[in-house]
Amino acid sequence: MKLSTFLATLPLAAAHSQSRRRCSKHHPDPEKCIFQPVCTVTTEEMFHIKQYYNRKPGMTPEEFNRYWAYEHAARSRPMHLRLGVFRYSQYHSTPEYRDLLRVDGVPPILEFDGAAEYWVPDLETFAAMGSDPEYLNNIQPDEANFIDLDSLRIIIGVDYILVENQNAVEEHGRTF
Structure with missing residues (x-):
């Protein structure tokens, strides 16, 4: 796989995993931890x-x-x-x-x-x-x-x- 092809797939994976912009599943209470700039x-x-x-x-x-x-x-x-x-x-x-x-x-x-x-x-x-x-x-x-x-x-x-x-x-x- 070429680097450009690989990098092109990353936004799709990132959008899926970050859609709710919450802390990781490893946070003690991920449902209460919402991303805050x-x-x-x-x-x-x-x-x-x-x-x-x-x-x-x-x-x-x-x-x-x-x-x-x-x-x-x-x-x-x-x-x-x-x-x-x-x-x-x-x-x-x-x-x-x-x-x-x-x-x-x-x-x-x-x-x-x-x-x-x-x-x-x-x-x-x-x-x-x-x-x-x-x-x-x-x-x-x-x-x-x-x-x-x-x-x-x-x-x-x-x-x-x-x-x-x-x-x-x-x-x-x-x-x-």
Whole structure:
């Protein structure tokens, strides 16, 4: 299947699954959780840092995702809030998700199990995370419980947002 053919089928599937614009079936009470657009501060003027990595050898994708989402997040969230991280998100990718795009005409799929994404107002905030005593004594040692540290890759850049909350962005916080 060509990439263009595959992509053409996605809107039909998305329209069917998102027709009521509710939270996922995994939400504790999906019938009470209706999509609400939110007012956001632009992230264009911030640094956006991503760390890509794989799960620790011997760990299943399910074990990795569960541990990272619940155990590790509970350890790291207070530090992120205290240091002024604007946004921290986890990007979970399973072999099944990656297989969805393994079709003719699609470029190679990155083989990472996840990416941690940080939006910070300055690089000092990100540097402070790496030297924070809570990180050094509690969070960093915990990373060895679920991350293959040899697989770690990092990228840093800035966002140039074109669509946000289904609205075209016409004024930008950044120029190139």
